[in-house]
Amino acid sequence: MTMGDDSSGNKSDGVEPMDISAPEITVTPELEEEARQTIEMLRGDDVSARVSAANKLENVATALGVERTRKELLPFLTDAIDDDDEVLIVIAQALGKLVMHVGGPTYAHLLLTPLELLLTVEESTVRDKATESAVLVGDSLSTESFQDQYAEMISRLATKEWFTSRMSAASLIASSFSRFNEQQQEEHIQNFAALCRDEVPMVRRIASHSMGQLLQAVAETVGGQSINEDGMITSTLLPLYEELASSNQPDSVRLQTTENCVAFGKAVTFLSTRDETTKHDKERTNVLVQKILPLIVSTIDDRSWRVRWTAASKFADVIHAFEELPGAMDELVAAYEKLLQDPEAEVRSAATFNLSEVAKSSALVLRSPTAVSDGARFSVAERLVKRVTSLTEDDSEHVRAALAMVATELAPVLGKDATITHLVPPLLLLLRDSASQVRLNLISSLSALNEVIGVDLLSQSLLPAILDLAEDGKWRIRLAIIQNIPLLAKQLGKDFFSEKLSSLCVGWLADDISSIRQAAAHNLKELTVLFGDEWAMSLLIPSLADIKQHPSYLRRLTSVQACSLMATVMQPETARTEMLPMVLEMASDIVPNIRFNVAKGLEIMAPICGSAVCDSQLRPVLAMLEEDEDRDVRYFATKAIDAIDTLYGGGDGTPSKK
Numbered sequence: 001m002t003m004g005d006d007s008s009g010n011k012s013d014g015v016e017p018m019d020i021s022a023p024e025i026t027v028t029p030e031l032e033e034e035a036r037q038t039i040e041m042l043r044g045d046d047v048s049a050r051v052s053a054a055n056k057l058e059n060v061a062t063a064l065g066v067e068r069t070r071k072e073l074l075p076f077l078t079d080a081i082d083d084d085d086e087v088l089i090v091i092a093q094a095l096g097k098l099v100m101h102v103g104g105p106t107y108a109h110l111l112l113t114p115l116e117l118l119l120t121v122e123e124s125t126v127r128d129k130a131t132e133s134a135v136l137v138g139d140s141l142s143t144e145s146f147q148d149q150y151a152e153m154i155s156r157l158a159t160k161e162w163f164t165s166r167m168s169a170a171s172l173i174a175s176s177f178s179r180f181n182e183q184q185q186e187e188h189i190q191n192f193a194a195l196c197r198d199e200v201p202m203v204r205r206i207a208s209h210s211m212g213q214l215l216q217a218v219a220e221t222v223g224g225q226s227i228n229e230d231g232m233i234t235s236t237l238l239p240l241y242e243e244l245a246s247s248n249q250p251d252s253v254r255l256q257t258t259e260n261c262v263a264f265g266k267a268v269t270f271l272s273t274r275d276e277t278t279k280h281d282k283e284r285t286n287v288l289v290q291k292i293l294p295l296i297v298s299t300i301d302d303r304s305w306r307v308r309w310t311a312a313s314k315f316a317d318v319i320h321a322f323e324e325l326p327g328a329m330d331e332l333v334a335a336y337e338k339l340l341q342d343p344e345a346e347v348r349s350a351a352t353f354n355l356s357e358v359a360k361s362s363a364l365v366l367r368s369p370t371a372v373s374d375g376a377r378f379s380v381a382e383r384l385v386k387r388v389t390s391l392t393e394d395d396s397e398h399v400r401a402a403l404a405m406v407a408t409e410l411a412p413v414l415g416k417d418a419t420i421t422h423l424v425p426p427l428l429l430l431l432r433d434s435a436s437q438v439r440l441n442l443i444s445s446l447s448a449l450n451e452v453i454g455v456d457l458l459s460q461s462l463l464p465a466i467l468d469l470a471e472d473g474k475w476r477i478r479l480a481i482i483q484n485i486p487l488l489a490k491q492l493g494k495d496f497f498s499e500k501l502s503s504l505c506v507g508w509l510a511d512d513i514s515s516i517r518q519a520a521a522h523n524l525k526e527l528t529v530l531f532g533d534e535w536a537m538s539l540l541i542p543s544l545a546d547i548k549q550h551p552s553y554l555r556r557l558t559s560v561q562a563c564s565l566m567a568t569v570m571q572p573e574t575a576r577t578e579m580l581p582m583v584l585e586m587a588s589d590i591v592p593n594i595r596f597n598v599a600k601g602l603e604i605m606a607p608i609c610g611s612a613v614c615d616s617q618l619r620p621v622l623a624m625l626e627e628d629e630d631r632d633v634r635y636f637a638t639k640a641i642d643a644i645d646t647l648y649g650g651g652d653g654t655p656s657k658k
Helices: 029-043 047-054 057-064 066-079 085-095 108-118 124-140 143-159 163-179 182-196 201-227 232-244 257-272 279-299 305-313 315-322 329-339 345-353 355-359 380-392 397-414 416-431 436-444 447-453 456-470 475-492 494-500 502-510 514-531 533-539 541-547 553-567 572-588 592-609 611-626 631-648
Strands: 364-366 377-379
Touching: 029 047, 029 057, 047 085, 057 066, 057 085, 066 108, 085 108, 085 124, 108 124, 108 143, 124 143, 124 163, 143 163, 143 182, 163 182, 163 201, 182 201, 182 232, 201 232, 201 257, 201 279, 232 257, 232 279, 257 279, 257 305, 257 315, 279 305, 279 315, 279 329, 305 315, 305 329, 305 345, 315 329, 315 355, 329 345, 329 364, 329 380, 345 355, 345 397, 355 380, 355 397, 364 380, 377 380, 380 397, 380 416, 397 416, 397 436, 397 447, 416 436, 416 447, 416 456, 436 456, 436 475, 447 456, 447 475, 456 475, 456 502, 475 494, 475 502, 475 514, 494 502, 494 514, 494 533, 502 514, 502 541, 502 553, 514 533, 514 553, 533 541, 533 572, 541 553, 541 572, 553 572, 553 592, 572 592, 572 611, 592 611, 592 631, 611 631
Parallel strands: none
Antiparallel strands: 364 377
16 A cells, blocks of 8 residues: 655654664565555545544554555555644644654654644634644654754744744744753744744734743753843843733633743742752742732733633632742732722622632731731731631622622631631621622531531521422522532431421422432431431431321322431331331322332332342342333332342242242
């Protein structure tokens, strides 16, 4: 099979290559024919067939062997770069997996020829996949080959006329920096600087997106020299960051400002905390911090709400990146407080979601931006907790709902006394909020508060909130509160729960929505696990016995399901004497849906009932249901009998034949 002339078979570095490919596979006529058919599909007019064929390129390469893959398959793929995007995406992915099929690292540079072409196409998805494959190929190359063919490829991409190639170069420079030699590092830093100042905004956006990765690579590779006055970070990357963060840039470029700030913080922290860090290095990092902070603070006042939203959503990362650097936290916490008061509700919501993470910072800050004179410092949580009350009064329901999700997580940071003094009052306000989602979010997140102070202080306020949510007009709200009942029961304690809420749990079995009734049945099972058989017998079983006599078959059906589920977590004796008779009694119900649910219930109760009870009580009822006029009832009855046979053997005491 011939696909093209050998145009890529030159050996790199003038060294005889070692074939370290996968173990040799005998090329059978069948494999040869499959490869031929795959190539013919790639040449065909059907796009879906070409995509399918491109997914088999590894198989083709295996069939051809390493030499023919280099001489025939790679030139063929290089000529196929003008194909549809769907095909090119698959080819771009496949090329990264062909390193061993072309002869290993010694020949891996040959894959760069088609990849370089793919890195210039207009479709971004193709370029992304080609970039991933190029990184894989680059990782497999020897240092000499990497600094020769791979670095040259990046240089060509960075200076090509068509902007898509320059976009690819921006990503590859960042991922490859650590393997360049010193001269190449300087060259590609300058190439990257040119890309950050490119006339095409999309190129600047990708360069800005890649700056964080490049910054970390420079810090780890060059070390403390990078923050000298003429170092790469100080002289090149920081000015680039300032340019990309300026108001002259489009929103798509400025959106990366916060993430780049995080990268600078991590890099500076890395350089300032190394064992070999000198006093001079620490002085330089302090200077850098003072230059970087105004840039991140400026995003708080950006004209674009999307930029401010990005800053708000990433602010916890900013805090953690800078918290070990002296002088940073006072400015950052003040900026965060400003985000909590942003004019846009979306920005305030994003900032509020980060409240607990920001508060977990171990840094100490001034009590307020103006409290500089006394010099007293407090934890970030102690300062931010005072913002919680104002957030409970926010006009946006989404902001209050976000607060309700995270506010209780402040309790472990504040401690018991501060929680009772500063956090409990606004939480009580949230429990009385007019929006059901706000109340639900708070009730769903009480576990952190319970660990610090318990919920006794909230119990009287919790009760009306729970009762109100239990009757909410939105069934998803009712479902969510049901799912949180076991956790609330554990926190409130058996006595309080039994007195105030046990009847509510049974009442959900009569809800008009099927999902609510099913969740209520599972809820009773969880409560039985939590409080025990005696509690269930006293407070739940009498109500279930009444429901199974209800005129509505849906209520009776839910009773059967609840009894079956509860039996599986009870003591065997209790399940056999109390729950089983209630289920068996329903086997003669006039509604087929109830009868086949009895069969399903008996199937799940069989393991806890034991072999003797199965033979004496379950099998006779199931045998009767097997003769039922309804085919669904017969099906589930037979299924239950088969399950019992598998579990205990046949009804005559012999092992099951299954």
